[in-house]
Structures are given as structure tokens and as C-alpha cells.
Amino acid sequence: MDKKDTPNNIQPGENTAVLLMHCPDRPGIIAILTEFINDNGGNILYLDQYVDRVNSVFYMRVQWDLTNFTIPADKLRDYFDTLYAQRFDMTYNLYFTGTPQRMAIFVSKMSHCIYDLLARYRAGEWKEWNIEIPVIISNHPDLRYIGEQFGIPYEVIPVTRENKPEAEAQQFAILEHYNIDFVVLARYMQVLSDNFINRYPNRVINIHHSFLPAFIGSKPYHAAHQRGVKLIGATSHYVTADLDAGPIIEQDIVRITHKDTVDDLVKKGRDLEKIVLARAVEKHIQHKILPYGNKTVVFN
Amino acid sequence: MDKKDTPNNIQPGENTAVLLMHCPDRPGIIAILTEFINDNGGNILYLDQYVDRVNSVFYMRVQWDLTNFTIPADKLRDYFDTLYAQRFDMTYNLYFTGTPQRMAIFVSKMSHCIYDLLARYRAGEWKEWNIEIPVIISNHPDLRYIGEQFGIPYEVIPVTRENKPEAEAQQFAILEHYNIDFVVLARYMQVLSDNFINRYPNRVINIHHSFLPAFIGSKPYHAAHQRGVKLIGATSHYVTADLDAGPIIEQDIVRITHKDTVDDLVKKGRDLEKIVLARAVEKHIQHKILPYGNKTVVFN
Amino acid sequence: MDKKDTPNNIQPGENTAVLLMHCPDRPGIIAILTEFINDNGGNILYLDQYVDRVNSVFYMRVQWDLTNFTIPADKLRDYFDTLYAQRFDMTYNLYFTGTPQRMAIFVSKMSHCIYDLLARYRAGEWKEWNIEIPVIISNHPDLRYIGEQFGIPYEVIPVTRENKPEAEAQQFAILEHYNIDFVVLARYMQVLSDNFINRYPNRVINIHHSFLPAFIGSKPYHAAHQRGVKLIGATSHYVTADLDAGPIIEQDIVRITHKDTVDDLVKKGRDLEKIVLARAVEKHIQHKILPYGNKTVVFN
């Protein structure tokens, strides 16, 4: 089992393009776009599509090898704009796996999520997606040792009710300094301002420790214990202005019993949280999530 | 695989007693009660206990064979009252598997839950628990054919906002006529009055088609679709005066994706609902549920 | 919740066509086939495709509304043969939801799977797929009452080691009499001959009570208990000449503990078996299974 794990047989280091798009449904879109890619020397590695027949919306993700593709990457957007954007009323994003994606991790005091993310990063699980994690930001100094273990700058910015605007200004400065593309809140126990969220729309991923929409807000394990539920959950979602109400990316649950104390829920929940968050992060970096309205299309 | 399935090797038709109790925790309760049973010729078939160490409460379920038990069943309650109830400040129930338990099923128009319950009943899955289902009550005539298929009286009592007290009076008359012990709401789409619930405390089992406390009330699958969740659930609980807020007995979930329409959720939910309801009913008839506060201890 | 549950919003009674095909992968197949359907007035209701990039095979399922489709259903095969079969080296099946699919159920003595199937059938869950269940065949008379409850002929054909060829000859006569399209073995405890299987290739669905390939053959719950596993499973598969080795359609598991006796496994397994079998049957009748080699592509 020495081979690098590569979904869909994409080799690390390959230079590929990803088109993630949606538009009003109409016949022939797949045909036209795949022909365009094929005719210009692109070898399609992945294609998944979905039609929302109730609202007549067509969603697609196509990934192709750029090795023999005759259109230069930096002209591709022009081609799509000219040829298809208006014609299909198409909203799209283009990504190139040759371009690094720079992730910042925010943490508070709990280490299970950040350790899980950094272990994957260090093991090269995301290598073909060209992920870089240049900085960790925290409101507490407690986990500085993790930054040191992994050789990643760990910036402490204390946050209080009073200093939030100033604290966020500092955070922005750091995010800009490191040219950050998206933010992962790995059990970061502070609510972000609307200002923050508007700067990074659908680019801040949070893990909430309940199966949303149940137990919104703080202390969901206490609330779950109080209610006497027989399973607890975790939900990963894009952060929006409404607390814990953003588009859900991934959820999972684990069974509990009357024997479990709140502390047991916390403990069982930790494994859930880190796995659910990692799945969401992975879908994000693979450009497999298409947010629409307050929901997500998540390709597999 | 011809043998009847008998959990813990209790043979159908065996005459056993079940003690379900809780009291303030103190040392030696298990010893004293098991000695009492053993010394009087009872052979213990099952013992499970749980100590809530936060609130210092001891919960236990003991089941023993009455074949050589020297105390007559109808005197047993006297013995427990005299010897232990006050001494241990013990709240308890005694059940005898030789005594029939009479279940009424309430339905509206959907058949999946009632079919599942009746198939188990007819197959003899609950025979050792001496279950009888003498009547089905519905607010619609649609499923009368199921009553006919299984040879069970199917009583139609239409319910409107206006006639609810009269309708419930009719229901009570039927429940009393058939000497009903407990009621299973197998997707019965009417809210019961407090009056009804008070007559059958912890003896009305409902199935709600969401993972409570999310999506309380009507149309939870529509709400789940609207919210964009990635899993849907079902919850079985005892009915209390607060809508969908009674003690939870069992919950489970199934994964969905963006491809699932509301109709798909309804469909996937059906299998979940019937299995979750059946598990709860089975725990109830085995006297393995100990409600406390607004929660349940559920022994396995 | 009065609406019929209709996946993908296909209304019961609608007349649709389903194309299930695979061929060597090459660009433009989706485009060409969807254009063909669209150009001839077909409204595509469902399209899912999958490319096996290792073996370069393209798999697709398309379903479209025939209401305004200008090519008569009985000519459609000619068109596909002439236009595409050779050109794409395409293997395909065409189905019309207006044509009844006739299912026979085989049972022995256990009722949980057949009850579950018949409850779905009677509730109309499969109505839009035009399912008919005209006959039940058993090697034992025990479940005759179920045939009577549902008004379906129940044919008893005892099977012994000695009489198997004669017994199967009787079975074939019945299957032909009722014009049966496919057979569901709902815990039928006899091995079918190669002769039987060759007559119904990929048209006999079995439920095996283990997570195959573990615990092949008889008494898997005993073997599972003996091995001390912590979960038990069920597997639905097409029957082939090799015992329990046919293409797997669906599997699921349930957790067990050291407390569970063999009888408990039997009991927990029953719920699993019926749900796993029903899921497989449903995929089959929706023409969503594409067997290839000894595996299946199962569209959702």
C-alpha cells in the first residue's frame, strides 16, 4: 500500500482544471461543454452532474487534464465568458490544481480537530490539491505547541466582546499577509462578525457539535443530554451571518445511551467532529461543493 | 433456523416476573433483591442495572422464572411494599409475562408502520411477551383492509378540531372495552389531548419523522429539505402534553443528498420510521424502559 | 402527507422509457443520446452516468417521458440498434414503465421478508413501476396464510435432494404460466440449480444473512456468534452458479455486543434482511442496476 491515495486516479502534481457551474437546465449543455474540452485537447478525468428538476437548474463539475489542452489556463475564463456564460446564463468557477490553495486554521483550546487536519496535511493526503497551511490563528495561547510541532506560525489574538473589531482587523491583516483563500474553524469558540463573513463568502468552514438545526448555539452537548436524545451529531457548514444556519456540507451522528454523561458526549463527539470537519474540508479543497441558496450540492 | 427467536433464552409461554425499579443509590441493593429472589426459588434470567452517579439514583431491571418461585404472584407486590419500598425509597413496577399485554394501534392513512407491527405480531415475534392487538383505531377509513387482512376490528372515528372531545370519548370507550394497556401511534396524524395523555401516562408511544428536537411539528421532511440537511431521522417517544417533547425511547437516521426531493425523503423516512417505532414498541413490551424526568433508561 | 411518494417527480401511470447501457468510453455519448431523445420530443426525467476510468467503460441510465415522443415504443429498439449499438459498441436494455413487471416471491418458513415486500406492494409504493406479484412459491405450506391475506396464489412445491429437478420443473411451469419476469428469494432456504439460474440471469435476487464474503453458506449467525464479531450484516445479490458469490446489490450491518446470543443475532438480523432485500428489489424494478462482470453499478 505504498501508492499515494488518489481519487479518480489523478496523480499528485498533475495540472488539471475544474469547472464548477450551474445554470437553467436545457438540453445539450453536457454535450457542448465536453465537446469544447475534448476538441481543445483536454482529457476529462471526472464529470458529475445533477439536475434539480423542481427548479430546473443544471449543476455540473468537470475536471480535465491540462497537459495537452491547447487553450492557456489564463485565457480559459475569457473563452467561457464569451462562449457560454451569457448563452447559458451560467454561473461558474474555474480552479486549477496547479495553483496553491492557502488554508488558515482558527482554533481555541481543543486540539482534536486541528491535530486531525494537520496530520492529513503532513501525511500528504491533500497534496494533489496543492494545499498550503501557512498560519494558525487562535484566541488562546494553549495550542501554541501544535504550531511548533508542525512548524506553522501560531498567532494569538485574544478576543473579547469589546475588542472584536480590532481583533478581526488583526486577523484580516494576517489572512492577507499569508494570502489566505479559505478559513477552517477547528472548534474556534468565537462568533465571526458579518464583516468577516462578507469578506470570505462560502470560504469559512465551521464544525458545530450537534446535528443542526437541533441545538444551535453554545453547549449543545449539555442541551442534548438534558433532552435525553439517543444520538448526538456534528455538522460542518459554511459560515453565514445567521449563527449555525449556513449551508450544511456534511453531518454525521453517533449513538449514545442513558449511561452517557455530558462528559461522555463531549468525548464521543470529538471523534465525530474531527471526521465530519475533515470530510467537509476535503470536499471544499476538491471543489466539489456548489452552494446554492442556503444549501449545497456536494459531488462525490 | 427453525427455532423461535427468544432473547436471553426465555421460552415462549414461560411464566416470569419482571421488576423494574429505581431508588436512591446505596450499597447492597442488588445483593438484597437478588438474594430475596434466589432464596424464594426464583431463577434469575436477566439482570441489568445502571447507576446515575451524578444524581445518585440506582436503576434496575430483574427478570426471573416463576416456576419454582414460592411466593404467589399476587402476593409479590405486598412483599416488595413491606420489605423494600419504604426501606429503599424505591419506586417500582412488577410485570408478569403470563399476563397478556393489550396494545391498540392508532393509524391515519399511511400503512408502513402498522403493516410492520402486524407482521411481527402475526409472525409471533412477541409471543413470549403475551401481546394481544384486539383493535385498530383510525380517523380515516382508508386502511380498513388491513384490519380485515389480519382479522382485527378497525374502528373509524373521524376527528376534527371541533369534535375532538367527543371523538376522544369514543376512543376511550373502545380502549376500555378492549381493556387496552398501551397505545401505539403508528403515524396517527392527530394531536392527543392532555386528558388522553393523563389517562395513559408513559403508555402512548409515538413515532415522529425527524431526529427530535429538530423539526418539531408537522411536515418535518419539508422542513428538512428546506434546511438542506444531509441526514434525516425518526424518533420514537412517549407522548406527553408538550408536542413532540416527551421522553425519547429510540432514534435513528439515514443519509440523504442534494439529489433527494421531499418525496425521496418521505420514502427513505418510511423505512426508518417503521424500524424505529418497532424497536421502541419492543423495548416497551419487554418492560425495558424506565422513564425518569423527561428521559428514559432503556436496558438492552 | 397525502401525496404519493414519487422519486424524481415521476407520476404513477406516466409512460416513460428507461435506457440502461454501457460501452467503451468515448467523448460525446451523453450529448448524442440526449440530443436524440430531445430531438424526438422526449423529456428527460433522469440521467445518471458513470465512467470507469480504469477500464474505460461508460455506464448510463436515462429515463424520459414518452408523452410527446415521436418514435413509437416498439420501434425504439430498431433505432438504437441501427444508429448507436454498433457505432458505440453499446450493450443496452430498454424498459417501458407502461409495461408490467411480474415478480414471483419464493419463501420457506420465515415471514419477515415476504411481509415487508407485500406491505410495500399493497401500499402502492411500486405503482409507478407497474409491479405485479401474481404468485408465491414455497417449499413449505407454513406461510400459506400470507398468500390468503394478500389474495395471491401460494404454490407449495416440496424440495428434497432427490426431487430437485422435478421440483424445479414444476417451478418453471408456474413461472411461465404467470409470465414471471424476475424472482425474489425472500429467505428461500434452497439452493437453485444452474439450470434455474441460466433461465433467469441477473433476474433472481437473494438475501443472504451475512456481510458477504464473510460467512458464506448456511447458519451464518451461528458462525458470526462463534467468531465473536461486533457487527452482523445482510447482503442482497443476484444469484449465480457460485453459492453466495453473485454480484452484490446492497449490504448493511447492525452492531451487536457480547450480550447477544445467536437468537438475538437472528432477531436483529431480521430487520436488516428485510430492509436490505427491499432496497435491492426497488433498485431492480427501477432498472437502476447494471451488472458487469461480477459486480454491479447501482445508480441512485
Add this chain to the structure above:
Amino acid sequence: MDKKDTPNNIQPGENTAVLLMHCPDRPGIIAILTEFINDNGGNILYLDQYVDRVNSVFYMRVQWDLTNFTIPADKLRDYFDTLYAQRFDMTYNLYFTGTPQRMAIFVSKMSHCIYDLLARYRAGEWKEWNIEIPVIISNHPDLRYIGEQFGIPYEVIPVTRENKPEAEAQQFAILEHYNIDFVVLARYMQVLSDNFINRYPNRVINIHHSFLPAFIGSKPYHAAHQRGVKLIGATSHYVTADLDAGPIIEQDIVRITHKDTVDDLVKKGRDLEKIVLARAVEKHIQHKILPYGNKTVVFN
């Protein structure tokens, strides 16, 4: 959520005793043993018991606070031997949470399991169980950086078919030097000799990447892909002389589809493996596993 997670409210650093025992079932054992503990000033924090009624064996785990316990820890074994061992024909182990448990981790080239274990260790998840991880042993130098990150000696001992006895002799020397109590094989890709296993009976925990007994031996993900299963699993077990056939501690599965390549199985399997292994390790260090025959009783 600043509180340390402590199952059953045992505080880290508390000095407690754990009795793990089994004996032929007879009335009154719980009473006698709990009275003994109570009478000598022990406060019971946890008691779970299980009776195998088929074989008439009684299993129990009791944990109690030693703060006011009047019998010195080092005399306790004498008391049990004298008072109960012969009387009840009791097999037992006594553990003291004040005594360190020293774990060695064996790895090869894959980092996901060891990272997960070390992250828990470093986060203090096992603090109350007094775990120490003084050494990592590997047959490859690849993961030396992890030892360095966590400040744990990383000993490289290459293993070939020829040098296995010598290599194991080196391993034994290291294990003895560090006074190791038990070994965790965190995807260590070498089979241990009988000699090794006999030195550490029920003290070597392995993670196998399949739901055993399916896909024993090497390359189970390839075998699973080949067979076309719809779910893959992982199994944690004590290592015995028979390959992948030791007592199972924990298993779990994850769903796959026809779309998943072998590499996808490897990837999905990783998350499963690390969680299943961690659960098993945790049960082991909590002294909640009672191996019997080739199975395990696992208390929760």
C-alpha cells in the same frame, strides 16, 4: 467546554482500583464483592456485569475510589486470593489507575493511525488512565519525523523474512528497556512470531483493514474492490498465533459505491481504521475488555 472529559466523573489523577473478573455464575457474587469494597471504605464508581446464561459464566468489572479504602493496594491481591478466588473459582485481574501503563506503538509507513493515537495522548485524553508512550518502533525510517514532533524515541528495526528472529530479539530488548505493558500495531505491516505473541498475550492490539473474517491477510481493499462489496470495514483485535483470527475488540464499516476505486477505498478506510483502533486502545487502557475463549466481553 473547558472541563477535562472524564467518563463516569472519575477525575484525572484519582487513585482507583479496577477488578476485572469472571467465574461460574452463582447467586450473590455482586453482593459479596460490593459489600467487601463498601465495608472497607471503597466508594464504587463503576460496576458493570454480564452473565453468559448459555455457559453459566459471570463477568464483572468494578472500579472504586481508593481514597478512604482501608486495605493497602499491595495487599489487595492477597485478600482476593484468600477470600474469593478459590471460593468462586474466580479468574481476575486487578489494576490501579495510579500505576502508569506503558504503551509501545509499532508502525510501518502509514501515519494516520499513529498520528491519531499521539494526538489523543498529547491532548491528555487518557490522562486519568496514566498512559505513557515511551517508544515508537518501526521497520522503516519514514515516520521518524513523527517521533521527533512528539519527542518520543523512534527505533528503526528493519525486518526481513530472514532476520525476523534477530529483529524481534531487538524489539524485545527495547520493550523491556522501556518496561512496556502493551503494544499497539498502528498499521505495522509485519506478522509477529508466536514467540512475540506468547510474551504479550492479549497485550498486542492490531488494526486490520477489513471487517473480519472477510478479507483476511494482505491487500484487503483490493480484494474488497474485486468482490464488489458495498461497504468496507476495519477490525481491531488482540493478536494471536492465527493470522487476523484473534479476539475481536471493535469493528466498524463505511459505505462505498461502484464509483470508488481501490485508492478511494484506501482513503475511506483510513478514517475508519484510526477510529476503530483508537476505540479498541481506549477500551484496553480502561480495563474494559475481558477476553474469553476467542472472543471479548467489552464493557461500556
